[in-house]
Amino acid sequence: MPLPRSAVHKAATKDEVIQIRAPRQAKALFGQAAALRGQKLSEFMLDCAYRQAEATLLDQRTFFLDEAAHARFLDLLDAPPALSADAARRLQRKAPWEA
Template sequence: MAYTQEPVTISIRAKAGQRDLIDQAAERLGRSRSDFMLEAACRQAEDVLLDQTYFALDAKSFDAFQAMLDKPPAPTDRLRRTLGARAPWESSTAKPSATGKATGQRVK
């Protein structure tokens, strides 16, 4: 899916209490309502899409797969580079936090 760099409008309806809750949280983070809502929606969208990966294995293949998960290979430079790479939806200034979520801090 290609992402355009030009802003587009997204309109939603909310109850006053929902808007107030969002505004309170956004204010605590020093963010605008739009920025806060867009970041939260994109984070949820990423989680949904990443959780939808499915593959089927027979019992023997599953046991082999499980054994590989239980004994990961030793880290290599290539693995470190791969784990340090940004996902396509991450901004150039975002870096993963301890929870794996982008923090918005510039990577040095």
């Protein structure tokens, strides 16, 4: 079973350097978010990058289905469920930062 991210980060030696350039506004935003989590900026950036990389890799996983399951899967993709009234209302709302 894989270790939780926090355990992986604490157990791993930090022997590699990753450098990025970012606009001042982005750094300020990242710093503010890191402070809210009680993390150093580098810890916050590494955690976010780790989660995004993991999600990207998991999104590319291959899975195999028998013919019947594959046909059912394609049917589900071709006929998504109807949008509920509640979901439709939520999609019409402006995001808090757009208001």
